Amino acid sequence: xxxxxxxxxxxxxxxxxxxxxxxxxxxxxxxxxxxxxxxxxxxxxxxxxxxxxxxxxxxxxxxxxxxxxxxxxxxxxxxxxxxxxxxxxxxxxxxxxxxxxxxxxxxxxxxxxxxxxxxxxxxxxxxxxxxxxxxxxxxxxxxxxxxxxxxxxxxxxxxxxxxxxxxxxxxxxxxxxxxxxxxxxxxxxxxxxxxxxxxxxxxxxxxxxxxxxxxxxxxxxxxxxxxxxxxxxxxxxxxxxxxxxxxxxxxxxxxxxxxxxxxxxxxxxxxxxxxxxxxxxxxxxxxxxxxxxxxxxxxxxxxxxxxxxxxxxxxxxxxxxxxxxxxxxxxxxxxxxxxxxxxxxxxxxxxxxxxxxxxxxxxxxxxxxxxxxxxxxxxxxxxxxxxxxxxxxxxxxxxxxxxxxxxxxxxxxxxxxxxxxxxxxxxxxxxxxxxxxxxxxxxxxxxxxxxxxxxxxxxxxxxxxxxxxxxxxxxxxxxxxxxxxxxxxxxxxxxxxxxxxxxxxxxxxxxxxxxxxxxxxxxxxxxxxxxxxxxxxxxxxxxxxxxxxxxxxxxxxxxxxxxxxxxxxxxxxxxxxxxxxxxxxxxxxxxxxxxxxxxxxxxxxxxxxxxxxxxxxxxxxxxxxxxxxxxxxxxxxxxxxxxxxxxxxxxxxxxxxxxxxxxxxxxxxxxx
Numbered sequence: 001x002x003x004x005x006x007x008x009x010x011x012x013x014x015x016x017x018x019x020x021x022x023x024x025x026x027x028x029x030x031x032x033x034x035x036x037x038x039x040x041x042x043x044x045x046x047x048x049x050x051x052x053x054x055x056x057x058x059x060x061x062x063x064x065x066x067x068x069x070x071x072x073x074x075x076x077x078x079x080x081x082x083x084x085x086x087x088x089x090x091x092x093x094x095x096x097x098x099x100x101x102x103x104x105x106x107x108x109x110x111x112x113x114x115x116x117x118x119x120x121x122x123x124x125x126x127x128x129x130x131x132x133x134x135x136x137x138x139x140x141x142x143x144x145x146x147x148x149x150x151x152x153x154x155x156x157x158x159x160x161x162x163x164x165x166x167x168x169x170x171x172x173x174x175x176x177x178x179x180x181x182x183x184x185x186x187x188x189x190x191x192x193x194x195x196x197x198x199x200x201x202x203x204x205x206x207x208x209x210x211x212x213x214x215x216x217x218x219x220x221x222x223x224x225x226x227x228x229x230x231x232x233x234x235x236x237x238x239x240x241x242x243x244x245x246x247x248x249x250x251x252x253x254x255x256x257x258x259x260x261x262x263x264x265x266x267x268x269x270x271x272x273x274x275x276x277x278x279x280x281x282x283x284x285x286x287x288x289x290x291x292x293x294x295x296x297x298x299x300x301x302x303x304x305x306x307x308x309x310x311x312x313x314x315x316x317x318x319x320x321x322x323x324x325x326x327x328x329x330x331x332x333x334x335x336x337x338x339x340x341x342x343x344x345x346x347x348x349x350x351x352x353x354x355x356x357x358x359x360x361x362x363x364x365x366x367x368x369x370x371x372x373x374x375x376x377x378x379x380x381x382x383x384x385x386x387x388x389x390x391x392x393x394x395x396x397x398x399x400x401x402x403x404x405x406x407x408x409x410x411x412x413x414x415x416x417x418x419x420x421x422x423x424x425x426x427x428x429x430x431x432x433x434x435x436x437x438x439x440x441x442x443x444x445x446x447x448x449x450x451x452x453x454x455x456x457x458x459x460x461x462x463x464x465x466x467x468x469x470x471x472x473x474x475x476x477x478x479x480x481x482x483x484x485x486x487x488x489x490x491x492x493x494x495x496x497x498x499x500x501x502x503x504x505x506x507x508x509x510x511x512x513x514x515x516x517x518x519x520x521x522x523x524x525x526x527x528x529x530x531x532x533x534x535x536x537x538x539x540x541x542x543x544x545x546x547x548x549x550x551x552x553x554x555x556x557x558x559x560x561x562x563x564x565x566x567x568x569x570x571x572x573x574x575x576x577x578x579x580x581x582x583x584x585x586x587x588x589x590x591x592x593x594x595x596x597x598x599x600x601x602x603x604x605x606x607x608x609x610x611x612x613x614x615x616x617x618x619x620x621x622x623x624x625x626x627x628x629x630x631x632x633x634x635x636x637x638x639x640x641x642x643x644x645x646x647x648x649x650x651x652x653x654x655x656x657x658x659x660x661x662x663x664x665x666x667x668x669x670x671x672x
């Protein structure tokens with residue numbers, strides 16, 4: 001009987017009933033009774049459940065949608081893929097998504113997409129969400145995706161990489177796209193777990209528990225990581241001792257669900273050495289550091305008011321602090337910058353089915369956020385001579401989106417959001433999409449506009465020494481056009497191809513201005529980038545448990561003068577494969593990540609093309625234990641990444657910075 005039911009589910013999925021089947025985590029599927037024919041059917045059920053999981057997107061419109069009907073090009077990274085390939089951070093997982101690349105300059109890990117990335121950006125143009133809560137803070141809009149992320153990789157059920165502006169729903173920061181992290185619920189997690197891992201560069205440990213069922217659950221986790229550092233060499237800076245590259249971080253979370261109510265508390269702190277010495281500080285000094293801390297609290301309630309109307313209300317409050325200490329080269333001592341931000345807000349939204357089924361629906365909402373920031377700067381030798389720059393403001397947003405399906409094969413979406421900023425200009429952000437789809441093939445035409453308000457640091461920071469505020473600064477804007485075709489020719493196989501043109505204007509970049517007789521740094525709207533190109537990706541999983549993916553993008557990225565943009569690759573590529581369970585014990589997985597040559601700020605200097613090859617062995621079940629052994633960057637060649645001007649010296653420019661070399665690592669976990 002069970003075998004018949006599983007077979008029926010597989011047939012239904014293969015026939016296209018993708019959005020109507022609930023998501024099931026691969027590892028949580030119940031075993032079937034032992035029988036000669038049950039093995040193949042169980043594997044088919046696993047493939048079917050994974051296909052459902054990869055087809056559902058929740059972050060693009062604040063509601064569940066299928067990939068064929070979401071107004072963006074989306075990649076879903078499942079927990080099974082995260083574990084098989086041994087990813088330890090969100091950043092490591094993102095590198096395998098088509099068109100995505102990550103720059104690690106030993107300060108933070110910065111995400112680029114389709115050749116677009118502003119040098120030195122702290123992921124301010126990506127909106128990072130964890131279970132719907134925004135991580136980007138107002139002072140610097142920082143969003144960490146490495147060991148500075150407020151979520152452990154072991155907590156993650158899926159990562160949605162949503163490309164393109166989504167300001168029509170979220171407002172500011174959803175500029176290049178959204179990284180939506182969905183954590184594992186109690187029904188997807190073991191009751192308790194712990195893991196420890198390490199490599200010559202450092203180690204990490206995590207633990208957590210989860211109790212309850214789908215509608216009533218409590219879960220918590222804690223993760224700590226330490227980096228011992230790496231010996232680094234930069235021609236313009238010399239050889240830097242590993243002590244200056246040390247870092248440590250800790251992140252904790254507590255999540256509760258009771259019927260329609262949801263609450264989460266997350267916090268992290270990261271302390272990082274700055275080996276490459278920004279802003280004329282001493283190269284390799286272990287006392288040149290940066291520390292940032294975040295605490296975020298969110299609660300909400302969702303209720304089905306009628307058979308056609310679902311309403312959600314949520315509130316949130318967060319606090320953030322950044323502090324750096326720069327031991328200056330000129331012998332004047334240690335210069336300290338401090339940035340504080342506190343913010344709180346409420347949002348109410350609803351989804352109303354104007355016509356039954358999915359024929360015509362309306363999603364609408366309103367959001368209000370109150371923000372208070374403060375910047376401080378001083379020399380440690382004269383702490384009483386401090387510069388303090390307070391700035392308080394508020395944001396208000398109204399949004400609405402209509403989705404319609406006039407024909408079985410034809411659907412459309414149109415939405416708009418109006419945002420008011422109490423100290424900057426107001427913005428209106430539209431989005432529209434047209435979908436044509438059958439059971440196995442489809443196409444999408446997408447248009448969207450977005451914006452990003454400058455952070456309090458970019459717009460108003462004035463330390464009296466290096467930086468001066470810019471009262472004329474305004475919002476960045478972006479406009480995107482995209483055509484997408486997709487296919488699911490058979491169960492377990494998906495493919496997508498996109499053609500795109502993105503134009504980002506008024507980008508905030510660091511500039512120099514004269515203040516009296518002194519040269520100061522100032523942020524200004526002076527950048528423009530346009531990316532035109534194509535992107536493809538495909539993934540495959542069969543009934544035996546083999547898994548594979550491939551993706552890539554080619555693009556032409558130009559600046560405002562029509563020249564090739566600094567730091568923009570002309571192509572990126574990724575591919576990976578994972579074996580079935582060999583000897584009934586372990587998977588062997590490998591991936592290759594490649595990026596093309598990039599220009600730098602120094603004329604004639606290039607960051608060469610680079611290939612990263614990773615290899616992982618993962619044993620998911622060893623009597624309650626799981627084990628991972630892997631090698632990252634097996635070839636050992638360090639990637640050279642374009643450097644921002646922060647690291648230049650008075651007498652020499654720094655064109656590139658080195659990434660990590662070969663790293664052998666291991667992890668051991670236990671769960672019950």
